[in-house]
Amino acid sequence: MSYTIMNESGAARLPRAVAHALTYTGAVALGLAVSAPIEQAVAAQGDQSLETVIVTGSRIRRTDEGALPVQSITQAQIQSQGVTTSEQFLQTVSIAVQGNSNTVSASGSGVTSGGVSSVSLRGLGSQRTLVLIDGRRVAGGGTITDSTSVDINSIPLAALERVEVLKEGASSVYGSDAIAGVINFILRKNFQGADVNAYYGDSERGGGDVTKVSAVLGYGDIKSDRFNVMLVGSWQKEKPLFGRDRSFSRSSINVAAGNDGTSGNTFPANVASEDGTVDGNPNAPDCAPSVTDPFFSPGVCRYDPSPEVALFPEAERWSVYGTARYAFTPNITGYLEASYSSNWMEFTIQPVPLSDQFVLPPNNPLFNLAPYNGFATVLLTPTSPFYPTAFATGQSGATPDLLVRYRSVITGNRRWTDQINQPRFVLGIGGDSGGWNWDVAGLYSETKLTEDFKNGGPAYSQILPLLNSGQVNFFGDNTPDILAAADATQFRGRAYSTTTKIEGVAGSVSKDLAKLNAGPLALAFGLEYRKESFNTDPSAAIQSGDIASYGGNFFPIDRSRNVYAAFAELNIPIVQTLEANLAVRYDDYEGTGSKTVPKISARWKPLDWLLFRGSAGQGFRAPSLSELWQPQVTGVSGSGLNDPERCNVVDANGVLNQDSRDCATQFPITIGGNPNLKPEESDNYTLGVVFEPSADYSFGFDGFYIKLKETIIFGVNPTAILTDIGRFGDLVTRGPPEVATPGLPGRIINIDQVNLNFGETKVAGVDADFRARFDIGKAGALTASIVGTYFAKYEIQNPDGSFDSILGEVSPITNGAGGVIPRWHHYLTLGWNLGPWEATIAQNYQTSYHDLPGNATDPPITRDVASYLIHDAQVAYHLENWRFAVGARNFTDRDPPYTNAGGGLNFFQAGYDPGYADPRGRFWYGQLSYSFAGGK
Known part of the structure; x- marks a missing residue:
């Protein structure tokens, strides 16, 4: 990946060292007000050859690389990958992100994720990865159980200038939630002209096609016209892909792996007597639409949910983003940013199971009644015309009452929609006065999720009496009257809504205090206040636990808290080649307590082509409102x-x-939740070296170590x-x-x-970065880059105090240590350009890891999940203001490697891990862009 930032008529152009994306400054910052100071910093420098910029991780302006590793990805690079959402972009491009430890939209099949796509740095979970837009927080939430994780698919790619990934704990910069690092989505500024894009792609094997259009319009130059206005809009439609559409995902049975994800709740139904004398299926081996299973007796049927599960949900996404900036004086600029995004997704999974295998919530109306007695019991007596008399007497010589293990095909597949709406506003003013650069900004950010149930969710209190009436045929077709009666038991409509808000104001100032021989002695400090709130509003039916599809009940939450913070940063040049940075931040979380976290970082550049850098600091994460107060x-x-x-x-x-x-x-x-949770604390260390023997070659290695204490896990x-x-x-x-x-x-x-505090987590490894450029004369130019992460340690503490390594394993901790941690993961790109032509080939690779043992054999079969290697390609042609591009993602058409964990840790997804693998296979796409520079 190249890292040249486009100079959009007055926007900041980064210097060469930064453009190579080896490093960025890694000091301390409030980070709440970035956009205005960037423009002011550039304006203050006039026509000087080096421009000062502010990048993720600092509020002190500088002209060269800093002490912490920051990876930057431009809008052009995003386009070259052929991706259409931030979820796909971060899985493909940012190697620091361990995609298979996060939640993707496909994970919403069978869980209350609300269709949210989150992101996880270092595999430490989305709750420890801070997502920012222009250095400011984004309201998380969007699920009924999570007030923290940000839905990254709500961030429009068309509005981005670049993305900066700080691969270092940053609590001393941004406070809570930044233990693992920061992802800062930086939006376009001072844009003039128009940029219109159209995209269409479809998988070669069908399913999951995408249509997208976007436009960016800008007018006015903040330097010459004193104002700039910009409007960005995008719309995207995604078609669904189901398990039945791919061979690797259409069955939950894998004989070679000794694994079985089927269910004993079937249609036709399995039956059993209380005394065990009757057990099986009267229709077996004629089990359709259920299946016979090699791991079970041919006398029973099993239900395989995989064909009905949506691997990709149907989705429609649109967003609009507008900004206005006005220079009141040459040194003071006011700005207003407003955005609104809307993501709609529809999920489909198999019909709901109904039987005595499922517990009713204690507040359910049937809980204390016979024959239920706390379970969703379905009992078939000999008086029913559908009682399998011959089957029962053939096994037991009698006709006992039979427990029915039923898949409710009479109410159909479960289907629901999630709508995530995100309004966001920023109002600020900033400038330079008396040598001080200052900024004050107010922020309002909201995430609102609404889940509507469409079909397949019968009420226990209505469907169970019908199933126990003796009038339902559990082994064949039912009459129209029974089907109508079953349909009347369904819950349809608003299931729940959640609202997460951040309201706050922040101010920061910075100044070069003195011009020393080794460089400027620089200071930054500031204050922040914000109010965080989390509200859930489940319907009365969901609160009662009476809706079969939700498997339980949810109760309302209405919690908020005030957060106060102060920070200070001092950059100290020691000698010409050596500087240090000292930083400290104080946060006070209402109801949780206060925390002060320090940090020190240093950089030593003994030669023009050699840089050493390192840091040591502390971090913390306050328990989220949902972690504390979720009923x-x-x-x-x-x-x-x-x-x-x-x-x-x-x-x-x-x-x-x-x-x-x-x-x-x-x-x-x-x-x-657990109101007794303690805050998490961390110790973070980095040590790195960068070689840049020429402008065409660079090598970088950064070691990292994180010790997380009082780890909060979701069970x-x-x-x-x-x-x-x-x-x-x-x-x-x-x-x-x-x-x-x-x-x-x-x-x-x-x-x-x-939720509970689960002891310590220890993570260590090395980030590697290599880049090269080759001039091949009349044949053009070649570029090459490889960015990779090697994990040397990933250990979690057991309840008895011992430690277990989960490196290269499927983690047993849900949203704690987080998913699978591969030992090595890299992203490699090869680029070529010649005049109007350009081409890119990319490789995404992850090492193999140990799978969960199979669950269907004794002893269980142990195995490894194969390594995963896919390749993408794109060819583009520029003609005046037009850009034409065609490409293929996964052009070798490689299927995801099989894993037993697909249907376990990711619930109903079977055969593969949706956290990092795209199930569409070879995916062809075309892009058409029209751009022109404008102005007054």
Whole structure:
């Protein structure tokens, strides 16, 4: 990737060292007001050859590279990747981002993610990665359980000038949430003219096609005209892709891996008697639309959800962004920024399961009634015309009441929509007075999510009496009257809404205090106030826990807090080649307490082509409002789980227990907040070296070490708990032993997944950066770059105080340590240009890692997930103001590597990890752009 920043009629042009993106200054900043000071800094320098700029991580202006590693990506580079959303861009371009430890829009299949796409630096989770727009915070949230994670797909790519990724903890700069680093989306400024783009792409195998149009219009030059106005608009439509559309995702059964993600709640239904004398399916082996399963007896049917799951949801996204700037004097500029984005997504998954395997919330109207008694029990008696008499008597010689494990095809597939709306406003003024650069800005940012349920969510209190009436055929077609009665039980309409807000004001000043022989002694300091709020409004039906699809209940939250902060930064030139930076920030979180975090960084440049840099600092993260106050509620785990103490275990009578309530099923879980959470704290260190022997070559290596203490996690994943019951057994609650299985412990009635402080996390590794440019004469010019991250350590602390490495493993911690941490991950690009022609080939590579063990064999099969290597390509041609481009993403058409974790850690996604793999395969696209420079 090249890092030349386009000079848009007065906007900042970065110097050569910065343009090579080796480093940026890494001191301390309030970071709330960036845009105006950048312009003022440039104006103050006039026509000097070196311009001072402010970049992510500092409020002190400078002309050269700093002490912390910052990766910068331009608008041109984004276009060369053929991506259309920030989610795709960050997975593909920013190697510091471990994409498979975040949440993507596809993760919304079967979970309450609200369709949010988040991003995670260092694999430490989205809650520890601070996302900024022009140095200012963005309201997170958008889910009913998360007030922190920012939906990056709400940030319009068309409005971006560049993106800067600070790969270093920055709590001393920005306060809480920046333990892992910062991603700063920097929008275009002082733009004159027009830039119109159209894009269409489709996968070669069909499904997931994308249409997008965007436009940028700007008028006025802040330097010559004293004003600038700009308007950016974009619209995008994405078609869905389902599991059935790809061979690697259309089945949850993998014999070679010994893994099974199917369910025993089927249509036609499986049945069982309480005494165990009847167990199976009257229709077997004729199981359609369910399946027979090699891991189970041919006498039972299994339901495979994978074909019905949306790998890519249907989506429509639009946004508008406007800005106005006016120079009251040559040294004072006022500015107004306003934006509104809207993301709409529709998700589809399999019909809801209904049986005694699922716990009813205690406040459900049926909880204490027979035959339910706390479970969603469906009982078929011999008086029903659909009772399978021959089947029952053939197994037991009698006709006992039968427990029905049913997949509710009479209410259809579950389907819901998520709408995320984000208004955002900034009003500020800044300038230079008496040698002080100053800025004051107010911010309002809001994220509002609305989830509407469309189909497939029957109310327990209505559907269960119908299913227990004896009039429903669980093994074949039903009459129109029964279908109409089932449809009448459905919940449709507003399920819940959430609103997350940030309202605040901040002021900062900076000045060169003295001109020393080694350089300027520079100072920056400032103050910040903001109010954070989080509100959820679930419908009455969702609060009652009566809607089958939600697997539990959610209660309202209405919480807010005030945050006060102050910071100071001092840049000290020691000798001509050596400087140090001292910084400190104080934050006071209402209800949580205060924290002061210091930082020191240094850079030594003994030669023009050699730079050494390093830093040491502390960080912290206050528990979010949702982590603290989310009500504790009952839900259900992902499917295909086994109780290791009951499933395939011989009881005291010598009978092998394979009860579908214990094997390859879902278990009740408790999720929610914890008001007793402590703040997280961290120690952060970096040490690096940069070689730049010429303007055409550069090499950079930066080591990093992070020690996170009092790690807040969103519960240990049920898959990991049941895989290692000895380690996590305290999180499992069982009922009393059952007569039917003497000698075995009681059934699992709850798995605890509430938020908790989980000890320490230790992360260490090296970032590598190599870039080169080759002039090949009349054949044009070649560029090459490779940016990679090598992890040497990733350890998490156990409840007993010991540490386990999860490096190259599927992490057992949900949103804590975060997903899969590959040992090596790189992004390589090769570019060529000649006159109006340009071409790019890119490679994205990740090493293999250890998979979760299979769940369907004893002993389980252990395996590795294969390494993942994909290639993208684009060819473009410039004709006057036009740019024509065609390209292919994943042009080798490589399928994602298989992983058992696809249907476990990512719920209903099976066969692959949606966090970093694009299931579309080879994807062709075309781009058409028209640009012209304008002005007055």
